Amino acid sequence: xxxLFLIRVPEDASPSPAESDPEAWVEETTRxxxxxxxxxxxxxxxxxxxxxxxxxxxxxxxxxxxxxxxxAGFDIxxxxxxxxxxxxxxxxxxxxxxxxxxRALWPFEEE
Numbered sequence: 152x153x154x155l156f157l158i159r160v161p162e163d164a165s166p167s168p169a170e171s172d173p174e175a176w177v178e179e180t181t182r183x184x185x186x187x188x189x190x191x192x193x194x195x196x197x198x199x200x201x202x203x204x205x206x207x208x209x210x211x212x213x214x215x216x217x218x219x220x221x222x223a224g225f226d227i228x229x230x231x232x233x234x235x236x237x238x239x240x241x242x243x244x245x246x247x248x249x250x251x252x253x254r255a256l257w258p259f260e261e262e
Contacts, residue, residue, distance in 0.1 A: 153187070153256040154236040158224040160249035173244050180228070185239055189226035220249065
């Protein structure tokens with residue numbers, strides 16, 4: 152089963168470079184075939200939010216909501232079940248100073 156990890160980091164987080172470096176986690180999960188894709192994201196100040204209301208497109212610079220945490224990155228993980236996905240998330244460096252939100256992918260049904 153595939154899972155999306157949203158890497159959330161508080162605005163005031165100040166981990167050391169060693170604490171925040173995901174390189175070892177990325178290498179290990181990629182080697183095991185667990186990590187399929189992942190990237191860092193630009194800061195929320197670079198975000199654009201798009202909504203369509205009553206046929207009008209509304210474009211706002213910035214994230215969809217004010218938050219004390221930023222979504223700093225994402226990963227797509229292959230895991231046997233939620234328990235395994237949780238163990239993989241717990242090993243992510245950001246889990247020590249931020250949070251890793253786990254979402255199971257819900258694929259569209261093939262017709």
